[in-house]
Amino acid sequence: MGVNTVVRVRYFAGARAAAGVHEEEVSLPHGATVADAVTSIAARHGDGLARVLAAASFLLDGVAVRDRATPVPHGTGLDVLPPFAGG
Template sequence: MTVTVRYFAGARAAAGRSEESLPHPGCLDELVGALRDRHGPRLGAVLEVASFLVDGLPWHDRRAPVPSGATVDILPPFAGG
């Protein structure tokens, strides 16, 4: 199975794409590690401060299993108000 990763704002710029599919990572920490390895330190820095949604729900426990086939949204901090 795979997961779909969607990048927004600064995450999109750092990854150089808006979306990609990856092999199922198990948990969010494993996905973050795979993304850092794949895209380098620029995206790694964004991932350190990003929020994550899994199938539209906030995902705070980075060790909880991510469902197979899920969509993971990476949301860096937004400026403005």
Template sequence: MAVQVRYFAAARAAAGHDEETVEIGSSATVGDLESALGRENPALAQVLRRCTYLRDSVAVRDRSLPVAPCAVIEVLPPFAGG
């Protein structure tokens, strides 16, 4: 399953780009996606632990929730010290 991942603020800086398309399994959770995104980028992995995710514009705080069905995941680090 292909998912478009969009990065904002510190996540964008750590990833080195605004967005990417990621292939994940159809049963992957948000936590699985987070692990896959940070696997080869330790700086991004560190930022991701503090992030909130939007799954097709709906906030997801429980990383055990499945990514599917979803077209876009947005990665939002804490803003203004939040």
């Protein structure tokens, strides 16, 4: 169809610090995947966030993403969760 997919990306902890924002909307090509979203936000925010993204886990509308080839529907939320330390 050619219409872009808009995704609300929320960053937590170290991902928020690396991105410099808490939340943003990202426009992706129709049919984009979580991997496409990760590539897009890494390009937008640079190497610091790219390093965090390499080890991060993701939630798509609150559901853990096990496969980065998972499609990202228009209007969905993608949470970026860096590895957490502590106990």
